[in-house]
Amino acid sequence: MKAPEQYDPSNPSKTDMPPPTGKHNKQSEMVKSPAIPAGMPTITQTHKQTAQAEKKPFQWQFLLPQYWGIWLLLAIIMPMIYLPLRWQFWLGRKLGISIYKLVGSRRRDTLINLRLAFPEKPEAERELMAKQVFVNQGIGVFETLCAWYRPNIFTRTVSISGLQHLVNAQNQGRPVILLGAHYTLLDLGGMLCTQFFATDCMYRPQNNPLLDWFIYNGRTKIFGKQIASRDMRSLVNSIKAKHVIWYSPDQDYGLKQGVMAPFFGVPAATITASRRMAKLGNKQNPP
Numbered sequence: 001m002k003a004p005e006q007y008d009p010s011n012p013s014k015t016d017m018p019p020p021t022g023k024h025n026k027q028s029e030m031v032k033s034p035a036i037p038a039g040m041p042t043i044t045q046t047h048k049q050t051a052q053a054e055k056k057p058f059q060w061q062f063l064l065p066q067y068w069g070i071w072l073l074l075a076i077i078m079p080m081i082y083l084p085l086r087w088q089f090w091l092g093r094k095l096g097i098s099i100y101k102l103v104g105s106r107r108r109d110t111l112i113n114l115r116l117a118f119p120e121k122p123e124a125e126r127e128l129m130a131k132q133v134f135v136n137q138g139i140g141v142f143e144t145l146c147a148w149y150r151p152n153i154f155t156r157t158v159s160i161s162g163l164q165h166l167v168n169a170q171n172q173g174r175p176v177i178l179l180g181a182h183y184t185l186l187d188l189g190g191m192l193c194t195q196f197f198a199t200d201c202m203y204r205p206q207n208n209p210l211l212d213w214f215i216y217n218g219r220t221k222i223f224g225k226q227i228a229s230r231d232m233r234s235l236v237n238s239i240k241a242k243h244v245i246w247y248s249p250d251q252d253y254g255l256k257q258g259v260m261a262p263f264f265g266v267p268a269a270t271i272t273a274s275r276r277m278a279k280l281g282n283k284q285n286p287p
Contacts, residue, residue, distance in 0.1 A: 053220035088142040096138025117264035140184025148218035
């Protein structure tokens with residue numbers, strides 16, 4: 001699998017046309033995975049479900065006219081995930097740049113954040129960085145859908161390091177909290193990790209019921225249990241059951257659930273839930 005190239009607005013010809021679809025040497029794209037220590041879980045050639053998670057039922061209200069736009073979008077984009085990956089990355093770039101140009105509020109928010117984080121950089125450079133953010137978002141749409149519905153295309157060149165730390169913690173009967181960043185490859189990363197170990201995840205329910213149904217059911221193919229961000233009872237139950245829990249915070253819930261902490265030198269509301277979760281799992285020695 002070849003990683004997508006970075007978008008370069010100064011040289012748009014690199015991404016103006018899809019790459020050729022002729023035969024290529026698959027062996028040259030394969031990356032040799034380092035050996036996994038004896039006794040560690042090994043990756044499989046086909047995606048395995050970590051648990052038979054229960055899906056949310058379909059609701060007839062999803063057929064109402066207010067949801068037709070979402071159905072149309074899904075009807076257009078879902079067949080595209082069966083294109084070659086390089087074509088999908090090309091489409092993702094185009095999608096990201098289109099969103100950058102059309103959704104002004106998101107573009108302004110991104111530029112403001114970059115100006116606060118990198119005041120020393122010239123404005124033109126920050127604009128290039130902002131466009132790359134949206135390009136990654138566009139590519140992330142296809143990566144996420146493939147993680148749900150075509151996972152096998154990603155599993156052949158995957159390796160993992162540090163797995164022994166997780167296995168040792170589980171052998172000692174301790175729960176594990178995987179604290180990660182909320183990047184665009186969140187679901188793809190989760191799918192790849194579940195090739196080695198089962199995991200639950202934290203998530204924020206979507207405001208749109210149809211999108212929430214679609215995303216939740218897609219993730220049932222990856223995660224054992226999905227725990228709503230405010231469902232503390234389910235979180236405590238998973239911790240007590242010594243599960244691995246994937247947690248990637250990205251929301252601002254205010255100072256009731258966080259503190260002001262410097263982020264790129266700028267005070268920002270920062271969630272402290274990860275520390276509280278760690279205390280639940282290891283009361284004698286919290287980090």
